[in-house]
Amino acid sequence: MPYELFFIGLLVTLLFITVTGYYPGGIIVPGYLVLFAEQPLRILGTLAAALIAWLIYLLCARYLILYGKRRFVLLILLGAVLSFSISYLLPQLFPDAIEFKVIGWVIPGLIANQTERQGPGITLSALVIVTTLLFFIGKLWIFIT
Numbered sequence: 001m002p003y004e005l006f007f008i009g010l011l012v013t014l015l016f017i018t019v020t021g022y023y024p025g026g027i028i029v030p031g032y033l034v035l036f037a038e039q040p041l042r043i044l045g046t047l048a049a050a051l052i053a054w055l056i057y058l059l060c061a062r063y064l065i066l067y068g069k070r071r072f073v074l075l076i077l078l079g080a081v082l083s084f085s086i087s088y089l090l091p092q093l094f095p096d097a098i099e100f101k102v103i104g105w106v107i108p109g110l111i112a113n114q115t116e117r118q119g120p121g122i123t124l125s126a127l128v129i130v131t132t133l134l135f136f137i138g139k140l141w142i143f144i145t
Helices: 002-020 029-035 040-061 068-093 107-118 120-144
Strands: none
Touching: 002 029, 002 120, 029 107, 029 120, 040 068, 040 107, 040 120, 068 107, 107 120
């Protein structure tokens, strides 16, 4: 079921983008987040890494010329570094934070990139809407089959 749900997520996300014009953190992001719906700390860790990457980008953008591909690559790299830091270094420093991990290496950077393009309110709202819709579609799919 997870693989089918991921592809259904692509379709739902593309439909949402077509109807509203807003990206929920990227085309693949809601599909990945819904796969970890039973692990809310991982989703929270992913959103925290994306927010921190976006804030670091805003700081860097004051001193560097960042647009287009440079901005995208910087945000993906920041997301990957933060993903590594949160997933591996944080549990070493705080053993109670063993469940506080990040989903993937690219997902935080994709969310941060869309946050820079659309703003945090629109991006997070779209992400919550599509992920929730996809979660219930997945539950309905399991119920039907």
